[in-house]
Amino acid sequence: MRNEDADVKLVYSMPESLVDRPNHYCPGCGHGIIHKLLTQAIDELEIREKTIFIAPVGCSVLAYFYIDVDGCEAAHGRAPAVATGLKRVHKDKVIISYQGDGDLLAIGTAETIHAANRGENITVIFVNNAIYGMTGGQMAPTSLASQKTKTSPYGRDPADVGQPIRACELLNTLEAPVFIERCAVNNVKNILKTRKAIKKVVQNQVLNIGYSFVEILSMCPTGWGMTPQRAVEWIDEAMIPYYPLGNFRKKESDHV
Amino acid sequence: MAETVLMKGNEVIGEAAIIAGCRYYFAYPITPQNEIPAYMALRLPRIGGTFLQAESELAAINMVFGASAAGARVMTSSASPGISLKQEGISYLSGAELPAVVVNMVRGGPGLGNIAGSQGDYFQATRGGGHGDYRTIVLAPASVQELADLTVEAFDLADQYRMVVVLLGDGYLGQMSESLKLPEPSGKEFDKSSWALTGASGRAPHIVYSLRLSPEPALEEVNLRLQAKYREIEKNEVRFDTYRSKDAEYLLVGFGTSARICKAAVNILRREGIKAGLFRPITLWPFPSLAIERAAGSIKKVLAVEMNAGQMLEDIRLALWTSTSSSRNVVIDFCGRTGGMIPDVDEIVERVRNYEK
Amino acid sequence: MYEGIIFAGFGGQGIILSGKLICIAAMREGKNVSHIPSYGAEMRGGTANCSVVISDEEIASPLIRQPSICVVMNKPSLFKFEESVQAGGLLIYNTSLIDLKPSRDDIRAVPVQANDLAQEEGNVRSANMIALGLLLRLKPELAALDSVISALDEAVSARNRSLNIINTKSLKRGFSLS
Numbered sequence: 065m066r067n068e069d070a071d072v073k074l075v076y077s078m079p080e081s082l083v084d085r086p087n088h089y090c091p092g093c094g095h096g097i098i099h100k101l102l103t104q105a106i107d108e109l110e111i112r113e114k115t116i117f118i119a120p121v122g123c124s125v126l127a128y129f130y131i132d133v134d135g136c137e138a139a140h141g142r143a144p145a146v147a148t149g150l151k152r153v154h155k156d157k158v159i160i161s162y163q164g165d166g167d168l169l170a171i172g173t174a175e176t177i178h179a180a181n182r183g184e185n186i187t188v189i190f191v192n193n194a195i196y197g198m199t200g201g202q203m204a205p206t207s208l209a210s211q212k213t214k215t216s217p218y219g220r221d222p223a224d225v226g227q228p229i230r231a232c233e234l235l236n237t238l239e240a241p242v243f244i245e246r247c248a249v250n251n252v253k254n255i256l257k258t259r260k261a262i263k264k265v266v267q268n269q270v271l272n273i274g275y276s277f278v279e280i281l282s283m284c285p286t287g288w289g290m291t292p293q294r295a296v297e298w299i300d301e302a303m304i305p306y307y308p309l310g311n312f313r314k315k316e317s318d319h320v
Numbered sequence: 321m322a323e324t325v326l327m328k329g330n331e332v333i334g335e336a337a338i339i340a341g342c343r344y345y346f347a348y349p350i351t352p353q354n355e356i357p358a359y360m361a362l363r364l365p366r367i368g369g370t371f372l373q374a375e376s377e378l379a380a381i382n383m384v385f386g387a388s389a390a391g392a393r394v395m396t397s398s399a400s401p402g403i404s405l406k407q408e409g410i411s412y413l414s415g416a417e418l419p420a421v422v423v424n425m426v427r428g429g430p431g432l433g434n435i436a437g438s439q440g441d442y443f444q445a446t447r448g449g450g451h452g453d454y455r456t457i458v459l460a461p462a463s464v465q466e467l468a469d470l471t472v473e474a475f476d477l478a479d480q481y482r483m484v485v486v487l488l489g490d491g492y493l494g495q496m497s498e499s500l501k502l503p504e505p506s507g508k509e510f511d512k513s514s515w516a517l518t519g520a521s522g523r524a525p526h527i528v529y530s531l532r533l534s535p536e537p538a539l540e541e542v543n544l545r546l547q548a549k550y551r552e553i554e555k556n557e558v559r560f561d562t563y564r565s566k567d568a569e570y571l572l573v574g575f576g577t578s579a580r581i582c583k584a585a586v587n588i589l590r591r592e593g594i595k596a597g598l599f600r601p602i603t604l605w606p607f608p609s610l611a612i613e614r615a616a617g618s619i620k621k622v623l624a625v626e627m628n629a630g631q632m633l634e635d636i637r638l639a640l641w642t643s644t645s646s647s648r649n650v651v652i653d654f655c656g657r658t659g660g661m662i663p664d665v666d667e668i669v670e671r672v673r674n675y676e677k
Numbered sequence: 678m679y680e681g682i683i684f685a686g687f688g689g690q691g692i693i694l695s696g697k698l699i700c701i702a703a704m705r706e707g708k709n710v711s712h713i714p715s716y717g718a719e720m721r722g723g724t725a726n727c728s729v730v731i732s733d734e735e736i737a738s739p740l741i742r743q744p745s746i747c748v749v750m751n752k753p754s755l756f757k758f759e760e761s762v763q764a765g766g767l768l769i770y771n772t773s774l775i776d777l778k779p780s781r782d783d784i785r786a787v788p789v790q791a792n793d794l795a796q797e798e799g800n801v802r803s804a805n806m807i808a809l810g811l812l813l814r815l816k817p818e819l820a821a822l823d824s825v826i827s828a829l830d831e832a833v834s835a836r837n838r839s840l841n842i843i844n845t846k847s848l849k850r851g852f853s854l855s
Binding site for chain 2: 697700701704709710711712713714716736737738739740742
């Protein structure tokens with residue numbers, strides 16, 4: 065698109081696939097950023113008309129209101145199973161399973177691992193904010209040791225409830241996944257890396273390469289009881305040391 | 321005309337599903353229905369379909385959810401403990417108004433129970449089964465032929481009403497081989513283009529969901545619509561069968577395998593000159609309340625026979641006790657065995673003989 | 678005609694096959710049939726049995742509590758089923774593996790050295806066919822020998838079909854007993 069004034073260039077516009085409406089997310093929440101990165105990828109790959117987006121149970125359960133594609137709700141933890149059913153019917157469509165930490169690593173652990181192990185040609189976007197946001201700040205399988213939540217008021221005690229689970233490392237033990245990467249959205253540099261990773265996990269599906277997974281460390285200032293500013297710092301200080309950023313798996317298709 | 325073949329009940333369900341156009345099947349192994357997944361694993365890949373052994377019943381029913389949302393005809397099957405796990409998905413399917421066929425070859429319960437045939441899941445099947453205000457159509461075949469016919473019909477009903485249809489068999493029906501003629505596809509077609517997820521190409525996005533937080537009456541409006549649909553089904557889809565019931569003084573009521581036993585008892589009683597007849601509900605929901613009320617009008621006694629502790633019995637009581645006709649005064653007796661045991665023909669015959677004394 | 682038949686023996690003796698075979702044959706002759714095998718954990722315990730109903734009339738109940746005919750191929754099956762046979766009923770028992778006589782005198786008990794005769798025909802695994810042949814001789818109304826022989830290829834799984842020559846011989850041998 066070009067502005068009539070030749071000297072003025074359009075440097076930014078909202079992604080076409082992102083619906084222009086007020087969202088329900090709290091100030092400082094990372095979901096909005098991730099929605100934007102995802103819709104940018106959908107636009108760039110020109111797949112809006114063949115994308116089916118699966119919304120999980122959690123704060124992003126209403127995400128289908130913000131993304132202008134066919135949408136499907138899934139029961140808590142079951143998104144990879146629903147994605148499997150959709151993909152097996154529509155092999156030519158792009159199925160994106162968007163899940164939180166409780167969804168992906170607690171109630172849906174079996175579905176997560178088995179969909180990955182089968183190498184379902186789907187895209188899984190895992191938003192790890194170390195807490196149950198929607199139900200009001202309970203302990204997640206990814207809550208850090210000594211992290212205080214509504215259900216770990218004295219701090220998470222690993223001797224009692226175990227250490228937080230690292231999704232990328234866990235999935236990296238499986239043969240089938242073709243792409244596994246952990247990113248964060250707490251600063252511009254990390255956001256740009258996340259943007260690339262999201263595009264990659266979606267593109268892999270378009271190219272039929274296989275199961276692709278991206279974990280995104282994301283802020284939940286409300287759940288964490290922090291200001292948005294403090295929340296982005298906490299990702300650097302507390303989360304990244306336990307959840308190191310980087311790529312774990314990158315298989316390219318033979319014919320790409 | 322199709323030729324007569326001898327087939328096992330469980331395999332017949334698989335073949336009938338394929339005849340009905342089902343090309344997607346997701347399940348987790350459990351006895352006594354393991355011949356269904358084995359049959360589908362053999363057949364579906366050869367005809368361009370998908371068989372997938374899921375990691376659990378939860379996963380299986382949610383794969384069904386996905387395939388149904390995608391617009392496909394899809395089925396899953398299990399037996400009692402596995403069906404309990406599937407209830408989550410069945411509720412979500414019902415909330416999202418997605419069609420699916422769920423087969424339950426009931427075994428003895430509660431808990432792990434045993435693997436013998438049972439009818440102990442009647443309550444669970446006919447009351448919805450999972451959370452929330454919903455129903456599923458429940459079909460109760462009593463022979464291998466009927467397993468085939470009702471499986472085909474189940475897919476049509478599911479698509480017509482956009483809801484879950486439960487085929488409620490039992491372990492014996494699944495293991496049993498009988499001669500049958502495989503049915504023809506019904507030929508009915510259902511347009512899913514207004515809601516199925518196929519990619520928002522040239523149309524506004526479709527969303528398949530069951531969460532309705534706001535505005536406040538939104539969920540109730542959906543529930544009212546569902547209820548209206550259920551009333552319509554109660555009006556149009558009641559199915560039942562009767563056997564020598566016209567002049568009967570004693571009416572046996574049974575479904576599925578129990579009805580077969582009742583039929584044998586009726587034959588014996590009739591030979592003795594005792595006027596016994598059989599009323600067999602084929603749809604357990606909607607229950608044939610009106611029909612049973614009419615059938616009981618000139619009856620001296622009703623005997624419900626079940627492979628459970630008296631579950632359909634409650635629907636018979638509801639039907640008769642709320643009646644405004646003389647059938648409200650009919651005495652209702654019950655004969656049942658639980659835990660995979662089967663009521664004995666002789667026991668039923670003896671019971672009815674005693675009514676004469 | 679209405680016969681409720683129980684075939685019983687070890688897993689691997691072809692018990693379920695005997696039932697299937699006679700069902701297919703009777704069905705082809707226009708009779709009504711039903712067949713229910715024992716299944717699941719019970720099978721894995723090593724014993725197998727199946728209930729077969731063959732009738733001119735529609736079969737009301739496929740479940741059999743008191744069989745009119747019982748074919749027992751081993752001792753545990755004799756213990757398990759002898760009592761249930763209807764008075765006046767028929768009990769065929771395999772004396773190759775059962776070294777005692779049925780105790781009831783109100784039924785017709787017919788011994789057959791099924792394993793030994795099958796061995797003579799070429800394979801001990803066709804003992805079930807010896808017993809079935811004898812049953813067809815004693816109860817010709819169930820199905821004709823020819824119908825059963827022509828049902829063999831349908832009833833026997835592909836990997837065992839090479840045995841059908843011996844199965845045929847064994848059926849005929851059983852049928853020739855009196």
